[in-house]
Amino acid sequence: MKIAYLDVFAGISGDMTLAALVDAGVSIDAIRAELQKIEMTGWRVEAVPASRSGIHGTRVIVSLVDEHEHHHENHGHRHDHEHEHEHEHEHEHEHEHEHEHEHEHEHEHEHEHEHEHEHEHEHEHEHEHEHEHEHEHEHEHEHVHGRSCRELVDLIEASGLEQEVKDRSTAILWRIADAEAKIHNSTREEVHFHELGGLDSIVDIVGAVVGFRLLGVDEIVCSPLPVSHGFVDCAHGRLPVPAPATAELMRGFPTFPLDVHGETVTPTGAAIATGIADRFGQAPPMAVESIGYGCGTKEFPGVPNVLRLMVGERSGLMPGIEGGEGPWHALIGDRINLIEANLDDMNPEWFARVMERAFDAGAADVWFAPIQMKKSRPATQLSAVVAPEKTDDVVRAILEESTTFGLRVIPCERRCLPREMAKVETPFGAIRVKLGKVGDRLITASPEYEDCLAAAKAHGVPLKTVYEAARSAAMH
DSSP, X not given: OEEEEEEOSSXXXXXXXXXXXXXXXXXXXXXXXXXXXXXXXXXXXXXXXXXXXXXXXXXXXXXXXXXXXXXXXXXXXXXXXXXXXXXXXXXXXXXXOOOOOTTOOOEEEEEOOOSOEEEEEEOOOSSOEEEEEOOOSOEEEEEEOOEEHHHHHHHHHTSSSOHHHHHHHHHHHHHHHHHHHHHTTOOTTTOEEOGGGXXXXXXHHHHHXXXXXXXXXXXXXXXXXXXXXXXXXXXXXXXXXXXXXXXXXXXXXXXXXXXXXXXXXXXXXXXXXXXXXXXXXXXXXXXEEEEEEEEOSSOBTTBOOEEEEEEEEEOOOOTXXXXXXXXXXXXXXXXXXXXXXXXXXXXXXXXXXXXXXXHHTTOSEEEXXXXXXXXXXXXXXXXXXXXXXXXXXXXXXXXXXXXXXXXXXXXXXXXEOOEEEEEEEETTEXXXXXXXXXXXXXXXEEEOHHHHHHHHHHHTOOHHHHHHHHHHHHHO
């Protein structure tokens, strides 16, 4: 099973994600070829070597180009006189705040033209950009900015991309639009994407979705997202970091504080991470095959401003355990938390509700055990196993439903047999059985209780008779 781990220890943006993918081995030409299936012109995506705090990686630049240059690029005829005409939009925050609203934008363009050049700029950004254009040619171009989310979605839907890529990309775009709409008291249809007319949003989002497909990964795991501090200056004024839309996109997902002054997670970065990851948590057990570093534009003191992507085969090696087939490499390993609380003053009638709420909140297992506390006082220990990303929800449920004032949260690692379901035939009918295997070797079989109970009632036999028949059939 191939797995990718997004290690967001410093931050994430759209182009940092693309850069990490390229640095991990995805061809920028392959990404570009997929993007060219979308009917949009006037964009360029380039990958260049870069380094941050001594870590060498890749930086991806998404920019505007002239129509004739875009035509030559797509046909393999790049001119040496690359008119420094593209707008790289390097903002005071990490990369792109592309999703604000219209009409409140300040631009400082420093043009040094020695030619007849007509610019029709319809910029609708909320940030101050400083573009330095030095052109010595004659042509006319128009920069159209401010596409609605619906327009961008329609471009993707009408493209020749695979349907799964379309679905995931448009879902991410709509999440950004919903976040912006909530912050600005608007609707998703009214939200406009301003940076590079929304083209960079398509390139970043579709490029990321395509890039992970090109990696051929079966699962994407993302670390908790860093929450830095400070402010970012926009046309609306000074906004706190993380920006309101970014904070909205991270709501419900695990985060951690990062002592960095400045923006580390952009709206597009937050949308990609939360929209593309299958789950959040610590790095999974894996045999790493490639590592990519996507560089951001800024240097943060004390923190390398890179996004790390680790790709490899998932493993669960248990050192020292030998069997007939050697080490049990097939075991699945992951990180969990064990939650515990001692309850000595709670009405026994409430225990069922505590368990129910804990399971509803995401606990993998919940149980009670009798214990004896100080002064020989009888009590009950509540225990719950939960994935790291669900821990806060389970803790909240237990604190609300029980009488405890505190809980113990103990990080653990578990090892599990790969599991599969099968149906076996018994004298009492077909019974579903959960099988645990190591390679081709069947280690254990567990008949499904509900199937066994229904068969026992239907045939008027003890439950254990059906259970034993199903297990025997599975093992043989």
